[in-house]
Amino acid sequence: MSYILQKTHPIAVFDSGVGGVSVLRELIKIMPDEDFIYFGDSKNVPYGTKDKEEVRSLTISCARQLFDQGAKGLVVACNTATSAAVRVLREMYPYIPIVGIEPAVKPAVLCMEHPRVLVMATPMTIREDKFHRLMERYEEEAEIIPLPCPGLMDFIERGDLDGEDLHKYLQDLLYSYSNNHVDAAVLGCTHYPFARKQIQQVLGDKVRIFDGGEGTAREMRRRLEEKGLLRHEQRKGEILFENSLTDERKVDLCRRLLDL
Numbered sequence: 001m002s003y004i005l006q007k008t009h010p011i012a013v014f015d016s017g018v019g020g021v022s023v024l025r026e027l028i029k030i031m032p033d034e035d036f037i038y039f040g041d042s043k044n045v046p047y048g049t050k051d052k053e054e055v056r057s058l059t060i061s062c063a064r065q066l067f068d069q070g071a072k073g074l075v076v077a078c079n080t081a082t083s084a085a086v087r088v089l090r091e092m093y094p095y096i097p098i099v100g101i102e103p104a105v106k107p108a109v110l111c112m113e114h115p116r117v118l119v120m121a122t123p124m125t126i127r128e129d130k131f132h133r134l135m136e137r138y139e140e141e142a143e144i145i146p147l148p149c150p151g152l153m154d155f156i157e158r159g160d161l162d163g164e165d166l167h168k169y170l171q172d173l174l175y176s177y178s179n180n181h182v183d184a185a186v187l188g189c190t191h192y193p194f195a196r197k198q199i200q201q202v203l204g205d206k207v208r209i210f211d212g213g214e215g216t217a218r219e220m221r222r223r224l225e226e227k228g229l230l231r232h233e234q235r236k237g238e239i240l241f242e243n244s245l246t247d248e249r250k251v252d253l254c255r256r257l258l259d260l
């Protein structure tokens, strides 16, 4: 497949479900004049408890669909899909800017002298080599504690952002780290920023919380700028939400999350 990348074409943002909206909002903040297509694969969510080959093939087929719609760049706004497929996608589409997200371990490690850093992510992200390499890079500078959080994304996917069940789940999950037991926490799944307030409550108010959304958005802008593909116009961009589930409620939830 090859087509001419056009400045006026939209930027595609992809996630296994609604979580990537936490990255979309950062993209809109710094590129308000751009159009975006957000695609959530909620029909196949969760990705984080599947095996790598399955996530890779789901990601490739969603990316293909987005390129067929003329996207001038792709943000893989899913840590799990990034570790499974971003390298292959770049090989398949070398001329299209493709940016993935990974847990924001670096800023968390650098936030103070030898911090204790809790990294919350899906079981697959934590299992993958990409994450092990990231941990090895910083193991001298911090104590890094990986914590797989199966099930946490389900609350966000259901739009349950402030319920008692979520609070109870977090209290059980974070039991050993609560009351300022760690110095920093990394939200290594794009769904988790929507539970940030509750996570902060359980971990303690001194814990610094990081996510990779802003850094990923800046990287996409840099890549588009480099290729002369940024619009630089006085306009308000349009956002199109698509989902593999035809249920309109998913799209409504995405809009609600974006407005939070």
Ligand code: DGL
Pocket (backbone or CB within 6 Å): 015, 016, 017, 019, 020, 045, 046, 047, 048, 049, 077, 078, 079, 080, 081, 122, 125, 153, 188, 189, 190, 191
């Ligand atoms: N939002 C995805 C991530 O950033 C994971 C959610 C899932 O398990 O599908 O890893």
